[in-house]
Amino acid sequence: MGRSDLERLSREELIELVLRLQRPEKTSRTSSKPPATDRKEQREHSKPGGAKPGHKGHSRVVSDDPDTIVQHRPEACARCGSSLHAAFPAQVVSVSEQIELPEVTPIVTQHRRLAVCCARCGTRVIAPPPEAARGTPFGPRLHAVATYLKTFQALSYERLQAALSDLFGLTLSQGGLMNLLRRAQGRFRPGREAAVSALRRATVVASDETGVRIEGSNAYHWVFHAADAVVHTASPTRGAVVVREMMDGHRPAVWISDRYTAQQGHADEHQTCLAHLARDVAYAVEVSDDPVPWRLQLWLQSVFALAERVTDLAASTLSAKRRSLDRQLGAILATPSRCDLSRDLQAKISRARDQLLVFLAYPGKVEPTNNRSERLLRPAVVQRKVTNGYRAMWAATGEADIRTVVDTARLTGSSPFSTVLKTIGA
Template structure:
């Protein structure tokens, strides 16, 4: 095949813009076609757009490798996962967040092996996640996401038949206030408030109830008891929630609703590498489009 036939008539900025609109503004192929036609007079087929994405996929491998290296040296890691579709099958978008890196990965599995493969034996000082079993046991200490338990407590407060849900809800309100103010508090104050919270939590857990919803809530909190206030021992370094991971996954959730998934595994892997590069660069203050353009033109 002649060399000219193997190239592309589109420059780096067109490639970067297509990637930016697809991955960051969550455009579908049809909307991308409309944007390029209306703004630039470019009539692009969906096949041409796919070839753009496939052609540029390898350029984000280096950024992903750098982010992985930073993640595997992190002291605090937050992790979450959400469902997705790849090649018509159920799959999962995983995200791993630290202060210096955000790593996305698309896998067909939701098992703990994904964490083992990603972390490559590194055990951070603190692991932040929800109570899903595959998220347990990956750090020296664990911080359970309080937002998940708080949502359950509010549901029980509204739908339960006693006051257990409300008592737990008020307890979480106090815990969130401590998490919000902890960086400005003296160590002795944090210690005293933590002790008071644990004392009151144990009193709630010792309560008896005939409400099934309340019993389930107490059981969840009882199992997570030793992971609930870990953030108190790492003032300003460990969040009480896993919101950072949920925010990192939100674009993937929206895109799932827009496109219903990926037709090929390479596309899911390529977008995960792109998101990894962009989200990690964002931590250093770089904008998504210029990060993508820099990778494409490198």
């Protein structure tokens, strides 16, 4: 905006412009920006980390099946000096453990084909090639360790190569590692298909996406999840076509997501993420004296408080509270305001009004926020920041398959490495 444009503005428009320029930047608390983007001075004045007052501490659990037990028994009485015979009964007063990792070295099995001359006819007979010589020289556990480190610890090929060399004394080229990982990723395809099949039968589905670099171009990492399945997928687009292809005509009862248009209209009802809305409201409360954002913040606090005990209330009670909350929201949205932030919030919430309290009709099955999708995407965000993306689409697709199988198995309590090893060794 140039000088001539400013001169044509009215007094009210100039005041509004100045007020906008004076507004503070959005932070992770007042928007969807990650905490790492907050300014240093903001982080210094933020709440301290660590346990909160009154938090009950936890200590390491003592092993139920130790490899070695050493009994430390007193030999003489500390008072009179009498000998304490080994036959005297004793009781355990404390247990401490010393834990160490064994030295890990590769187990190399060398298969040698031998040739033997027949004593009768002189024919030179060569043993047939063993099964072990027909495939890769690397075993399932080595495939699993490399896959785990690359996928879940976000190691680049260079760092993975160094880790295998330093920890296990293995020398593998980056090309060899790439081939190893590509073989391992292929083992996860059946598990992915099973997860997609479960997703296409789900009643409640949630989704989200984040940016990623693939083959030097901007692309997207999507996540879809239901009660019994988590599906990750890599795509060059952020459009609704990704959702349509994933669901293949299946229409759930409820879809949970943010207000992004591409994720709308895929279910009978839609639950908009209230956490996103709460951050927008928090920003308006911080920069404006208008009462509308403050009233919206109090309304959201009431909604979140109700969400915490939604499974403890009867359906009739939830229905009555939903009607009451909707009336309160209607009054807030109808309140006149001169603040542009308040008006924007009122317009935004009005468009999504029928999507804010859907979770009350499905107690315990529909969450009021889409936070779980964000948690499922967080490892992909870390991977993007550490490695700057994927060199090839097959790598992004293969890693999405691995995350699909592992995150789905996590729903039943399986650990990532055990799932990777079990899948590759199957």
